[in-house]
Structures are given as C-alpha cells and as structure tokens.
Amino acid sequence: GESVGLHLPTLSVQEGDNSIINCAYSNSASDYFIWYKQESGKGPQFIIDIRSNMDKRQGQRVTVLLNKTVKHLSLQIAATQPGDSAVYFCAENFGAGNKLTFGGGTRVLVKP
Amino acid sequence: NAGVTQTPKFRILKIGQSMTLQCTQDMNHNYMYWYRQDPGMGLKLIYYSVGAGITDKGEVPNGYNVSRSTTEDFPLRLELAAPSQTSVYFCASRLTGAGSGANVLTFGAGSRLTVL
Numbered sequence: 280g281e282s283v284g285l286h287l288p289t290l291s292v293q294e295g296d297n298s299i300i301n302c303a304y305s306n307s308a309s310d311y312f313i314w315y316k317q318e319s320g321k322g323p324q325f326i327i328d329i330r331s332n333m334d335k336r337q338g339q340r341v342t343v344l345l346n347k348t349v350k351h352l353s354l355q356i357a358a359t360q361p362g363d364s365a366v367y368f369c370a371e372n373f374g375a376g377n378k379l380t381f382g383g384g385t386r387v388l389v390k391p
Numbered sequence: 392n393a394g395v396t397q398t399p400k401f402r403i404l405k406i407g408q409s410m411t412l413q414c415t416q417d418m419n420h421n422y423m424y425w426y427r428q429d430p431g432m433g434l435k436l437i438y439y440s441v442g443a444g445i446t447d448k449g450e451v452p453n454g455y456n457v458s459r460s461t462t463e464d465f466p467l468r469l470e471l472a473a474p475s476q477t478s479v480y481f482c483a484s485r486l487t488g489a490g491s492g493a494n495v496l497t498f499g500a501g502s503r504l505t506v507l
Binding site for chain 1 (some may be wrong): 395426432436481483496498500
C-alpha cells in the first residue's frame, strides 16, 4: 500500500550545525505534507507544512523542501540547538478527512 | 484554551478487561482523530470523526469503538483488551477550512496503555 518512510532512523548532529532529515513518500496523489516534532513523553507538535503545489517553504530556522519528481521530502533545521533533540515525523495527506499517514520517525540527537 | 486533553495518562489493564480513553477539545474543532503509537514506530490511525454524530474507521480499527455525541468529546473504547493493544494512544483535532493552519492537527499528550 501507499506509505511514507524515512531514510535515517537516527541522526547525530553537533550543536550549531545544520540538520537535514529526509523522507520518501510513495503516493503521488498526496497533496499536503507536514513535519511534526515529538519530544519524549509528549504528543507530536506541528513544525511546518507544505502543499504539493510548492517546492519550498521556510519557517523560523526550518525549511521544508518537496521534490515531487522523486517523491522526496526533507526538513532542514538551521543552527541545531539542544532543544531540537526529538523524534521527527513526516506525514502525508491524501483524500478527504485529512487522514494523515505518518512515517516511522527519525531521532535527532544534538551533541554539545 | 486547554487544547486537546486526554485521560487517563497511564493505565494498566488485564486481558479481557474494557476501558474508555477520554478525549476532549475546547477549540471548536470539527475533525477529531485517534492514533496509536507503538514503540519506535510512527502513528497509525484508529478512527476519526468529521463532526458530531459521524465516525469512520482508520487504518487499524479492530478492537476499538468510538462515538462522537458532541463536538468537544471523542472517547475511544477498548472492549476485551489484548496485549497487542499495549501502546500509546494520541487524540488529535483540527479545524476545517482554507485558512492558515486549518489542516494542522493538534495532539493531546497521550495515554499510555499496558495490557497484561
């Protein structure tokens, strides 16, 4: 079936460096993508989203890139901080009801 | 606003017992969802509701039931609990519309359930 997956389960980053988290999706009909951050013991929190008619969107210290040709999504975090340590999920939406399909998650560990 | 509130935060059940996970939101969101998250995995959709009186199955509905009698509340019921239902359960809601953030899910803090 259609699914969303991630290339790297764990990413170790030096504090101050940039982080790049990758995500592959397989449903070409998906029209909306979201990145969530989940800290230990908490629910997922919205980071940034992008619609399929865009290829780039920037937020505060974060940028999401969408490449529909290769069905690839990435989240870039600039100047990674200790507070960025968490598990990051990408999710895709297709169809009515906003039934998001989540990937398996990537754990980001920020080293001081 | 309190956002999305889930109770209980933790619960241990014996095999065959039943229980209800409560979820309430005070944001007047019409869409509500229940997800489960197994260790080291992503979230899987159990049930969702597009408004009061309307519910529909998600990816993994077996062993669960839901109801949506009000806009605010979306309880998830487990009948005959099984060890396979050991998981963390997340309730979420969103507002429909074309405005900024309308498609963003707001999640509760989760309910950790263990079935022994």
